[in-house]
Amino acid sequence: MYYQQKKSIVSIVISVILLSVYYIYIIGKLNAGAVTLDDAKFFAVTMLIFIGIGIVATIAVQIIFHILFSISIAVQEREKDSETIEHVVKAAMVEDERDKLIDLKSSRITVIVSMFGFVVGLLLLALDYPFGVMLNIFYGAAGLGAIGEDVSKLIYYRVR
């Protein structure tokens, strides 16, 4: 498995954890009766916090992954000199036109799933469901879209 594929797996894990933690937190609050689905401000603030956490966590984990990946290559090539190891690490992490094409193709998944979630949310709002339901469906769809994007990247790397 190559660098880009491993990077996608790391992204999937982060997205799944963040989405799960968000819904566990929300369901816990709703079950405890601390909030209702009409409390749009609570959901907006919580989502903003989770988006912030998501960005920071993604950057931090990707940096850690980058370091660990470099270390694993350095360990594999330990008998070679430092210049060669550096060269091998750079070669393993190179991003080229195929990676960009796969990125572009996969990003369509996020857009499609997010739009689908948005439309479903609007439909439920039109059917008199609380605003919180629409927000949570949209948030979930965006999260699932991000996971779908990384899954499709893995598929593209396998078949193309």
Place this chain on the structure above:
Amino acid sequence: MDKHLTITNTIRTLRFFAGEMSQQLLAEKAGVSRQTILAVEAGKYSPSLELAFRIALVFGVPIGEVFSCEECERAAANKPGTQQEGHA
């Protein structure tokens, strides 16, 4: 007209004649990852025109010696001018 062209390449052969050049070395010289060279060589990925030229440049051959297209060759063979020349 068929949507997809059957593009073939001779990268494996060219690597052999270049002293069994490794995919990694070719990738480095062409400025791409080894996975991309692997995908191009296996015919799974059609490179951009620029990358195709860069691969040809590494081997020092014209691009037509690296990549060819069955449909294009058939069309070239069926071209009226070519046939006349062939019959002459």
